[in-house]
Amino acid sequence: MxxxxxxxxxxxxxxxxxxxxxxxxxxxxxxxxxxxxxxxxxxxxxxxxxxxxxxxxxxxxxxxxxxxxxxIPEITREKLEEISFVRLAIEPRLTELAAARMTDACLAELHAHDSRVDDAIRAGDIERYLEFNYRFHFRLYDQAEARILSKIVSSLWLQVGPSLRIVCGRYGTANLPDKHSEALAALREGDAARAADAIADDIRQGLGQVRLTLSA
The missing domain is CATH 1.10.10.10 (Winged helix-like DNA-binding domain superfamily/Winged helix DNA-binding domain)
Structure with missing residues (x-):
């Protein structure tokens, strides 16, 4: 075919x-x-x-x-705190909604994206890390079929993306956030709340590193 x-x-x-x-x-x-x-x-x-x-x-x-x-706008601490608040409100909710609609095919795609994230972290490949980290999250959020929430999150990722690249350049890939395996395990078991918590932790780690970069 x-x-x-x-x-x-x-x-x-x-x-x-x-x-x-x-x-x-x-x-x-x-x-x-x-x-x-x-x-x-x-x-x-x-x-x-x-x-x-x-x-x-x-x-x-x-x-x-x-x-x-x-x-390209420069992110301020005040702007970062607003972005953090909204992302932590919406993205765990998208994860819960996605968990209710999860399929074997979607899980397989998420695993494939996460494998490439892991490869990029090991190789120190910032560009591939950013690309496949994005693909992992938005494949998950697409599964939620909540277009309004996904559109809001997409805009927020655009606003913080350039700053995350600076974080990667400063600290390398070894300590980058990656709670995907925890989220995937919870999704396989149908535990929506635990999957949402893992994604929330992933977000907190990433934005926390941006916060440290702003302080520096």
């Missing part, structure tokens, strides 16, 4: 590419970029890049600067 590959429309593909540059910290907090600069970086036209910038600004991932520039 052949698998049908769905090609994204150009404007959506370009949005996703720029979003990934922000989410995984290729563009760093405080960095200013122009529409032309982004277009040259990803080899895209000005119009779809401009539209992607509008969307990402609305999501809080970019902010307007002077001279036709946009910049």
């Amino acid at each position: 052949s698998t049908k590959v769905i090609k994204l429309p150009e404007h959506q593909a370009i949005y996703q590419r720029i979003r990934s540059l922000i989410l995984f910290g290729t563009l760093v907090p405080g960095q200013a970029v122009t529409i032309q600069g982004l277009a040259d970086l990803i080899g895209a036209g000005m119009t779809p890049v401009r539209e992607a910038i509008r969307r990402l600004t609305a999501e809080g991932a970019l902010e307007a600067g002077g001279n036709r520039r946009v910049r």
Whole structure:
């Protein structure tokens, strides 16, 4: 049986590419970029890049600067505390909802993503750690089928992603948060509350390291 590959429309593909540059910290907090600069970086036209910038600004991932520039917002302690509060309220709830809808196929995908997270930690591969950590969490949250909550969380990850890349660069991958195995064990056993607690601990560890970086 052949698998049908769905090609994204150009404007959506370009949005996703720029979003990934922000989410995984290729563009760093405080960095200013122009529409032309982004277009040259990803080899895209000005119009779809401009539209992607509008969307990402609305999501809080970019902010307007002077001279036709946009910049990656720098996270403050106050902003981090707000993000922490909301993530710890929503993501454990998404985990509980996902647990109620869990399937063997979803568990297999989560295990595959977590295996790649472990490989990246052992190899000190920051980029792959960030990518597959994101894939693990959002495959789990997608299983919840709670689009409003997932959309809020997606925006928050965009706002903290660049700072997490700085954490990885400073401390390496050896001490990065990874409570995925605990969450997976609980999901296999159908223990939604324990899975939610594991994800909450994972979030606390990650944001705690960002907090330490801000203090430094």
